[in-house]
Each structure stands twice: as C-alpha cells, then as structure tokens.
Amino acid sequence: MLHFEHKFDAKIGKRAEEKIEEVFKAMQKERDSGKIGYYDLPQNGFDLLKEVEDYKKKNSLLKENSIRDVVVIGIGGSSLGTKAVYELLKDQVKTKKRLYFLENVDPLDITRTLKKINKNKALFIVISKSGSTIETTSIFKYIMEKYKFSFKNKEDMKKFIAITDKGSALSMLADKNGIKQFNIPLNVGGRFSVLSAVGIVPLSLVDIDIKGVLKGAKEFVDSFFEEKENNLLDKAYFYSKSAKNFPINVMFTYSSLFNYFNQWYVQLWAESLGKINKFGENVGLTPIHLIGSVDQHSFLQLIIQGPKNKTVTIIKIEDFKKPVKVPKLSLDFLEKVDYINGHKFNKLINAECEATYETIVDENIPADCISLDKITAENIGSLILYYELLTSAVGQFLEINTYDQPGVEFGKIKLVKKFTK
C-alpha cells in the first residue's frame, strides 16, 4: 500500500483541469498505440517470468544449483533499476545467490568487483539494448579472456545470457554461439526497462520476488489508467508549470536501502526531462537524491535556508518490520537523550522524517510525502510505475520527447574519433 499527499496548491495557472485531462489522454494514446511499451511491461512480465522459469529448468548449471554469483555486465539503464530492486529486497529472501554488477570501465572498480566472484560458480548476463555499448562489450571481452572461456565450448556458453534488442549485433552473436538470449521490446527505452528482461532475468536468478514486483506495478498502472491516481497528474502539472521557480526536485528517502532506487530515479528524471522542447528552448528538471536521517545533518540546511528553488518529496516507510529498540539505558551525563529510551528505531527514524517534513512545509517549500506501509515487492513495483508515469506526465506537460537522449550521443562520437583518427 502506497499513500500519497502533497502540501502545495497544484492547480496553479489557467485551464489546469483541461491541460491535465489532455496529458492523461496523450498518455493513453502512447500506450494504446503501442508507441511506448513500458506501460505494458507489468502485464507482459508474467509470461516472461514463465520463460525464465523454463530456462532455469533447462540450463543444467542452474538445475544442479552450481551457480552462486550472478554477474550483470551492463551500464545505465541496463543495470540501475535492477540494482535498485535488488538492494531493497535482497534481505527478504533466503538464498546463497548473490548479484554483482560490472558497470563502469574504471579498472579499479572492475578489479575490486571481480575479487568477490568465484568464476566456477558464476553466470554472466551481458545487457545492452543497442547491442554494442562500448563499456559492456569491452568488459564482456575482458571476462572471456580472463577466465579463458571459449565460444566453441558449449559448457562455457551456458555461463552466459544476452539481453538485448532482437536483431542487434549482440543478439546475432548470441544466436551464432548458442548463448541464451532474452529480448527487450523495441518500444521500451533503457531507462524504462527494469520490468522487462533487463530486470526480470537477473532478479529472478537470485530468487528475488519479481512476481510481487510485477503485481504491484500492474496494480499501479491499471489504477492510473482507471483515473484513480489524480494526485500524480496534479503533481506533474505543478512541477512542469513551476519549473522556472523550482528547477530542482529533491527525493528524500528515509531508509538507507533506497540508495540505488534514488540513483535510478535520478537517471530516469534527468535523462528523460532534460531536453530541447519544440520551441527550441532548453527545458528540464534537475533531480537530487538524499537519504534520511543522514542528510538531515547536511543538505537539509541548504533546503531550509538556501535559495527557494527546490521541491521536496519525502519517502517514508511506516513499518520496517524490525523490532530493534533503543534500550532503556540511561548514560551518565547523557540523561537529556533518555526521552528516546524504550522506543523502536522504527519510531525514531519516522519521527525524524515527520520533523523534517513539517520543517520544510513551514518554510513554504513545495513538499509531498509518499508513504509505504512496508518495504514489499508489491510496493516497490508500484513505486517504480509511479515514477515512470510521473516522468511521462511531466514530459507531456513540457512538450518534449521524454524517451530519446540525443545529447548523450555527442560524446560517443568524440570517443570513437579518439581511437580511430
């Protein structure tokens, strides 16, 4: 269960209702026309999950339980969403399997990560939508050589999975060499792909409750198109309408487990919304991610007393499902903090969360709160869809193409020239 509330007057300006209705219809059209595919991922995920279960039964290494380390080789949209879900839910499953990520081409990072992996118990998932991402293909080659894998050895090829667009170079390579592949629908962009094979395959291989994630996601997207999530459209309207006054959107999550979820949000928001609009103007909103209570001791100062150029969204977990308490222990000279004695840490972090929220509201900073009754697969699925739909809605209001990324291509061209000139 997710609960939403916002503490600002969303419907500023003229014709708010009318514009909100237009955007809702445009999003329906994106979905119904099949132009944008992420809306259907929760629905289609259940079939894909069956395909993954079948594959698990067919791959002898998985059947015999001789895989322990599942290693994703992928960057950006090919890893961030999976990392986010894994970090939030990994403590909830009893399994010896572990998920690792080879993401950056930083040689120190590659070395550090590979030290943790046992080659004999490892399975590698090479993920690239385009099929030729330079970081991913380079690390793939490095793994092939370091562990002396051969494309000609069928047993070696069982240790690889490819996830890519059908017909890409990586897809053809997989076909030719007998590597199992799963495809990403062509109408689903990288940063919206966590509920495609990109996330489902690795998460399922390490026993995360991906069915629950899909269920929560489906419930939320259905609810949205049944017009039961008007709060989302109101917020998107307000964010786009007041983008000049509030160009920065802070997500302040009160749990350390949201670290990678926050980073996923940052990618989704920044890359989708930072665009040149149809009038040739540079538009977009800048995301910031914070963790409470830690960042109360730092960034909060800037929110409260710095320029009033930020909106803040608090994410709160009602019940952490952990009974750990502050003991009834009075420390010499520290009697003034005895007020916390006997209370759960759960209560302390939530009291801090509420205190921050109230302080921000007192300062007339546009703030809203999303509360999760607990951290469950279903709730995380819903929250993923909430943010994807919010991004699409803001993109519609800003009159931009939410789904492309022309600006990141400039550097890629320069890169190739550095090696080929």
Next chain:
Amino acid sequence: MLHFEHKFDAKIGKRAEEKIEEVFKAMQKERDSGKIGYYDLPQNGFDLLKEVEDYKKKNSLLKENSIRDVVVIGIGGSSLGTKAVYELLKDQVKTKKRLYFLENVDPLDITRTLKKINKNKALFIVISKSGSTIETTSIFKYIMEKYKFSFKNKEDMKKFIAITDKGSALSMLADKNGIKQFNIPLNVGGRFSVLSAVGIVPLSLVDIDIKGVLKGAKEFVDSFFEEKENNLLDKAYFYSKSAKNFPINVMFTYSSLFNYFNQWYVQLWAESLGKINKFGENVGLTPIHLIGSVDQHSFLQLIIQGPKNKTVTIIKIEDFKKPVKVPKLSLDFLEKVDYINGHKFNKLINAECEATYETIVDENIPADCISLDKITAENIGSLILYYELLTSAVGQFLEINTYDQPGVEFGKIKLVKKFTK
C-alpha cells in the same frame, strides 16, 4: 600531483582582482586569528597521529592484534569524510582490518551492517562533536545492550573510543568510565573535521596511510597561503558571482571509488553555502555528484540539453595503476567496436572523460578539470583541502557564515517535542 584548469572566463564583473584579494586576506585572518581551525589540522595531525600510535601500543587488544572490525558510530560530519578516504585508499593496504559505519537509525541498515561484524573482534568508535547526537547515542546504547557490554568491565571499555569536543556529555562519560577519548578542536566544525581525530583515529586503526593524506593536505594549504593556488580563488569568485545563472555545481568524477568522496563534497558544499546572507537573502549553491562513465549514460543528457544552470567540474585520474586491458578479441557482428582492442581500460575511461569534457565545453557550459596523476594518499589529502578552501572562499564572496548550520536545528526541536509532549 594535482593539476587544475578551467574553461571559463572567471573574472567577470568589476573589481574582480580587488575582491579576490579581499577574500584571500579574510581567509588569512580566519586562520591567523584561530577563529577557524581546519586550516591547521594538516599541521597538527602529525602530533595527533603520534598520540594514536602510542594508544595502539597501550591498548592490549590492539597490541595483540585481536581487533579486526573497527566500527564508527557517527553521522554526517562524523562519518562521511572518513568513509570517503577509506573507500579511495582501502585497496592500497594489505590488512585484514575493516572499517564499518553505523550511521543511520534505519533499523534495516543497522541489522544489515551488524551481520558483517564479529563482536569479539570489534572495536567501536563513538563520534559526536556535540556529544549528544540522538542517532549516535541511540546506536551506542543499542550496541552496549546487544553485546552485553558493561561500563563496569574494564576489558569491555577497551573496546570503545570516544571522539568528541572536550567537556561534552560524551567526553565526561568517557572520563568517568575509563573510555579512551580523543578531542575535536572547538574551532573545527563537523563537516571540516575529517583531518582531526574524527578521521585520523579510525583510518589509522585500519592501517590507511593517513600520514600521506596529512602530508598532501599540508602541502596544499601551505601552497594556497603562499598565493600559489590562484585558480581556486578565481573559480570561487566566478561561482559566487554567477550563482543566479548557475545555481547548481556538478562534480563529475571519473572513477567509481569517488562515490563517498562525492557525498562528502555534497555535505560540505550544501551545508556550508546554503545560508541567509547579511542582507536577509536566501543564498547558496546546490551540489550534484556524478560518477563517470556511468552517468554519461543518463545525467549528461540533462547537462547538455536541459537548462543551462549548471557548472561542471570533471575529476580525472591519469594513471589508475592497473594494467587491465581490453583483449584483442574480435566478436562476431561486433567488429565495429574493435577499435578499443588492445587498449587499457585506463585509456578507455580517460578517453570517455575527455570526450565528456569537450562536449560540455562545446556547449558553453562553465567547466573545469582537476586531474590527479594517480590515486595516492597525498593527492587525496590535497583534494580534501582544495574543496575545503574553495568552500571557505565561496562563503566569503557570498558574505555568509560558512561554518554554522542554524537551519538543521529547526527539525531537531520538532523531534524532541514528538517524544516529550
């Protein structure tokens, strides 16, 4: 060795030289008057380090090498800087000792971290400048109870160190119960305290080359006050002068190992510079931290095509000191990425770094580059001082109190009321 360059015309507006000179003098005065203490930490750190070495010889648990897990209990300024240095330098030492952080009161995070710690091999460092930080004292109490430690047991008390202001409640508690304590100079604020006992003690206990860090820090602060780092003042002038046009400062580090360093920068920058100035205006600059090459695939889009409201600082490592290479392996259908074959990952990440830098400069976004010849203790020490001095300089130009944090107190008052009303 650090090298600095910037690609913008820093000395905009009238009387630039004069104002820069004024700020330099104001910083000299802050240091010489003893009002602000962090300038002297590198100098004083060597004596402190001797004290730590003496303590290591006296504490029988450390002498007998029966400590493996050093656990910092501290939040914000009491942990972030230490985490930053540890993450950057931990691979460079051969030791079985590990540093852990109990920072957040998130019950899931506490549980997850404690699972990794062996009570019998653990030493706990309780760090709180004020001595009564609610998160820190609560976790301290929890550890006392969970592991059945007793204040009356001298052997138990050997497993604790307190780091706090002299005379604080925690300091008095340590005195009374025979807990070893180190003090933070009263003129050093939490977020500027990494080179005080706050960082030196835990880092030294896990064998990090803190002497090298101090050496690099001292070299940089000396060089600054010898007027050899004019680039820093020019940049600070430009950042403050153009704060309305460029309210956001991105730090884009090309190495995954900088993750916590970047977070340390975010705290330092946000909490120091987000203030009400002497004219009653809300001023400040908003920090963003990115990791290359990962965030090239996401946030870069917003920098390039979104609103031109950001400055960007690239941090580049010339030599990662790891020989890992992309093998000379041509993959079927992926021949187009063969241009990278035979090159070091070191070369790839730096080519990506340069491509990003050039792309940003092409877009007329104010950009600068700090390059480190390699990741060494000395260079990290210099970089810490660079950012602390830059923060002080911007604060001077903005005419604010860089060293207080009145805004974070509002929430603390609300918190206490939630438990005591």
